[in-house]
Amino acid sequence: MPLSTAHVATDRPARYVKQLISHLGHKATAEVTGAGRGTVTFRDGACSLVSRRGELVLIAAAAELDALAGVQDVVARHLVRFATEEELHVEWSAPAGGDTLEIVTPAVDDYLLTHCTPADQVLTELAVATREATGRSAGMQVSADEGALLEMLVRLAGARRAIEVGVFTGYSALCIARALPADGYLLACDVSTEWTDLARPFWERAGVQERIDLRIGPAIDTLRALPEEPAFDFAFVDADKVGYPAYYEEIVPRLVPGGLLVLDNVFLGGTVLDPAFQEQDQQAMRLVNDALARDDRLDCVMLPVRDGVTLARKR
Numbered sequence: 155m156p157l158s159t160a161h162v163a164t165d166r167p168a169r170y171v172k173q174l175i176s177h178l179g180h181k182a183t184a185e186v187t188g189a190g191r192g193t194v195t196f197r198d199g200a201c202s203l204v205s206r207r208g209e210l211v212l213i214a215a216a217a218e219l220d221a222l223a224g225v226q227d228v229v230a231r232h233l234v235r236f237a238t239e240e241e242l243h244v245e246w247s248a249p250a251g252g253d254t255l256e257i258v259t260p261a262v263d264d265y266l267l268t269h270c271t272p273a274d275q276v277l278t279e280l281a282v283a284t285r286e287a288t289g290r291s292a293g294m295q296v297s298a299d300e301g302a303l304l305e306m307l308v309r310l311a312g313a314r315r316a317i318e319v320g321v322f323t324g325y326s327a328l329c330i331a332r333a334l335p336a337d338g339y340l341l342a343c344d345v346s347t348e349w350t351d352l353a354r355p356f357w358e359r360a361g362v363q364e365r366i367d368l369r370i371g372p373a374i375d376t377l378r379a380l381p382e383e384p385a386f387d388f389a390f391v392d393a394d395k396v397g398y399p400a401y402y403e404e405i406v407p408r409l410v411p412g413g414l415l416v417l418d419n420v421f422l423g424g425t426v427l428d429p430a431f432q433e434q435d436q437q438a439m440r441l442v443n444d445a446l447a448r449d450d451r452l453d454c455v456m457l458p459v460r461d462g463v464t465l466a467r468k469r
């Protein structure tokens with residue numbers, strides 16, 4: 155489904171969201187989806203409206219390019235008409251498909267990979283062993299640059315106690331665990347012994363096995379069994395996407411002030427932006443992305459790293 159965005163500079167974004175929802179509600183289905191946010195759904199397309207400081211962000215999508223142009227036109231015309239006290243400029247980006255968005259070009263990707271601290275011998279061999287043992291599933295493993303980012307974040311946060319949801323063959327767990335101090339603790343949650351068994355020899359070689367408490371079972375049960383008190387400095391979520399809203403709800407109260415929650419795959423390959431995709435995964439991820447952005451317990455930043463990484467720091 156083609157989609158297109160526009161960033162409209164204004165000091166009154168929330169007011170325009172209200173006006174658009176109220177006015178376009180006569181010709182389409184228009185609803186408020188949160189503070190300063192809304193969606194207008196037409197017969198053959200939709201537009202999300204998001205107010206941010208100093209701008210109104212419009213995300214239009216439709217099944218066909220013609221219909222997309224129609225959505226863009228209706229929204230932009232009404233917006234410009236409502237702006238009686240200022241002149242608004244609505245410039246739409248070129249249409250792109252949600253599932254074909256190229257977040258980072260291959261040239262940039264190659265360049266950034268060759269300018270990160272390279273993965274060491276243990277991590278490199280773990281990546282090779284994962285490919286050999288799991289075939290296509292190896293794509294679930296975090297990339298070398300994301301592993302390096304996790305390690306850096308744990309060190310910068312000065313974390314001692316961490317949680318990981320989604321271990322697979324232990325690459326990201328290794329990156330997190332070795333950035334913890336010698337007496338650090340990583341609670342690592344996964345449902346699969348088949349995959350996590352592969353991790354153990356590599357954790358041992360890296361000398362971090364003592365820090366990792368691997369719990370096999372649905373992560374939500376492991377998290378809910380923890381005392382509901384702030385005892386963790388860092389959490390990384392990279393498991394089943396439908397579980398993200400519940401993981402977020404359980405983890406935030408258990409983070410200390412200043413603690414960091416990191417979520418992986420927040421773009422879902424770009425499909426999270428595209429209303430054509432309405433599977434449970436996209437719905438859950440949209441819910442979490444929206445909730446994090448307006449959660450006043452957290453400061454949040456979404457990064458275009460790989461498939462999208464959100465950092466949320468507890469206030």
Ligand SMILES: C[S@@+](CC[C@H](N)C(=O)[O-])C[C@H]1O[C@@H](n2cnc3c(N)ncnc32)[C@H](O)[C@@H]1O
Pocket residue numbers: 294295296319320321322323324325326327343344345346349371372373374392393394397
């Ligand atoms: C994307 S992989 C994790 C990759 C890992 N972070 C790495 O870097 O190698 C997702 C993992 O989540 C696990 N998983 C799926 N559903 C789960 C659940 N309900 N509870 C715990 N783990 C789950 C899968 O078994 C899989 O190992």
